[in-house]
Amino acid sequence: MRLPGTRYQEHGWEQVRKLLGHCSLQAFRQIEMHHVLDPAQHAALLDAYTDAVAASLRLNARNARGEAEGNSYGESVYELSLGLLYELQAQTAYWTAFVLAMAAEHTRSGAFWHDAAAEGVLRKKVNDMYATLRDKVDADNYMVATGRECSPNKIYTYRMLDTAYREISGLFAAWEQHAAQVGAILGRPLAGTPIEVRQLKSISACKAEWIIRWSESQAQFGGSPGPLHTKSKRFASLKNSPDKIAVLLAEIGDYEELSANMDSADDGLGEAGEAAAWLEDYWRVMGESEQAEASGQPHDEDRILAAPLPDDDVEAVAEDTHLESGEAADSAELAVEQARAGELSLPLRYLELARAAQETGSWTVRMMRDESLPIRLAVYHKLLGADDDTYPDAWLDPATGELPTLQQLAVLDQISMPTLRKRRNEAIARLQTAGAR
Structure with a gap:
């Protein structure tokens, strides 16, 4: 079944469910499951669970189940599973319900998670958690896509x-x-x-x-x-x-x-219309600025785009740009970023160098300063397309010479495709609003 904004209602859900169940059982062997009995430890337990399941999912990313088609939008079972796992951290009520159910079962059966015979009980509770979260995520994104009310x-x-x-x-x-x-x-x-x-x-x-x-x-x-x-x-x-x-x-x-060919239609027609509307505002603002300069009037620097840096200056300011943007990562964070890039066959330092290549003085970057780099690139992807002469080389996937796909950007940002699209569209709406002022 396909509905606007939804990603988890199609044929691949059964494999997503099985993969998340398998990886969850592996995670339960690594984390301190007795913490389900201590509400003060539930948040920390969720962090440990997320890390363990994410690691297990990555190990399964290249096997037959992980690479299987998850839906008709081209997302794999692995990508959908990883996206739903990270949604769990954003919607913690579903984790709370899960640990409370685990604690209730403990009251009846003791530390049943140590019993190999209780694997079915564990899988059932994990399945219930993700099934209800799936419908909440799809309902939220249905509302974003249509503007109509929808519940799980x-x-x-x-x-x-x-x-x-x-x-x-x-x-x-x-x-x-x-x-x-x-x-x-x-x-x-x-x-x-x-x-x-x-x-x-x-x-x-x-x-x-x-x-x-x-x-x-x-x-x-x-x-x-x-x-x-x-x-x-x-x-x-x-x-x-x-x-x-x-x-x-x-x-x-x-x-x-x-939606028989929704992705191509979205990129080629719907997105083109929205891009044209925003670019029209952009050129209007630029024209007003040029007129102001020609007449000797001061111009509003917050309303124009700064000129791009010459290519040979990018590397010279890369390190300072990285630090000034407030997005500097320690060695552990860089290692995680490099691991994600490596999984997508991107250069290991892709995020680091792409972040450094941003035009820090530009109007668009200032307007999107609170967005992650993948969201910013998703905005450019929608407004200008995957291939534009103005993009720095550091932004491009060497294999294609274009921006990473939306699926790649979602994985880099550790969010689901629907969440990426939602945040991208919200960022574009802010740009449109600001440009119309």
């Missing part, structure tokens, strides 16, 4: 309807073997091949009434009640709301159709 429960509802559609589609495809249930879904006895079998080519063609009748028929044909007909109140209102179901089905279908 609504994401869950979308997924239920998508699953129901696929179940119905399978029944229709094999209607002869499931004639009684297909007839119950269509609301009539079958007399030959039902035309709906040929018409149901996408979720957009699925009718809300079919979803309701399918759920109702599950008790008879599937052995257990369907999602709309259980004792749970989660979907109870939907079975009497076909109009609401129809709207949700249509939204899934419309987006899946529009």
Whole structure:
């Protein structure tokens, strides 16, 4: 299932779940799990857990599961897993719920994490933590992408309807073997091949009434009640709301159709429009500055871009620039940065040299002084494209001669792709607002 802004609702989730579960079990053998019993240690335990799982994920990055396709946006299972791990540090309520569940299990079973036979219990608790976090992350990014309200429960509802559609589609495809249930879904006895079998080519063609009748028929044909007909109140209102179901089905279908090649469309059309709007403001500001200078009036230095440094000056000021920007890293931080760059086949000192090559006096850098370097490069990537003559060589991936991809920038910043896009778009919005003043 694809929805605006979401990354974790597609086919790759099962492998993401398994990889995070596997790496979590390895991490539990390395960290002080008894600290789940001490609330004062929960934050420190999260840090230790994150470091241990991140290290384990990197060891699995090049195996078959890590390199497997995680979604239709080109993100691998490893990239999605690492992104969700770092989201856990930003949304600590999910970690708190996990450690409280671990402490409750300890009350019943003692230090069960030492028992090899309890691996299933550990995996279940890890799965629950990441499954709920996944829906929160996707709901947040859905709201950013669409401007519409969305909750994790609504994401869950979308997924239920998508699953129901696929179940119905399978029944229709094999209607002869499931004639009684297909007839119950269509609301009539079958007399030959039902035309709906040929018409149901996408979720957009699925009718809300079919979803309701399918759920109702599950008790008879599937052995257990369907999602709309259980004792749970989660979907109870939907079975009497076909109009609401129809709207949700249509939204899934419309987006899946529009996003068949979403990444290229986003980079080539949508982003180009936003870039043009911002660049128009930029040239207007530059024109006003030039007019002010020609008339002898003082110009507002905060509203213009400083000229780029000559290439032969970049290395001479690199070290001072690094220190003056307040982003100097100690040797341990540099080692971590180099490890991340190495994983992406970038030069080991990529972040260090790219940071030094920034134009410290420019208006854009001053406006984005609170953003990380990968976010700044993502802004340029969107506004000017991956390949522009104004980019310093230190910013470019030697393998392509272009800026790193958005996926690479997200890994360099240790955030998920949706978070990178959200922060990039927020930075661009600030530039647009400032340029319009």
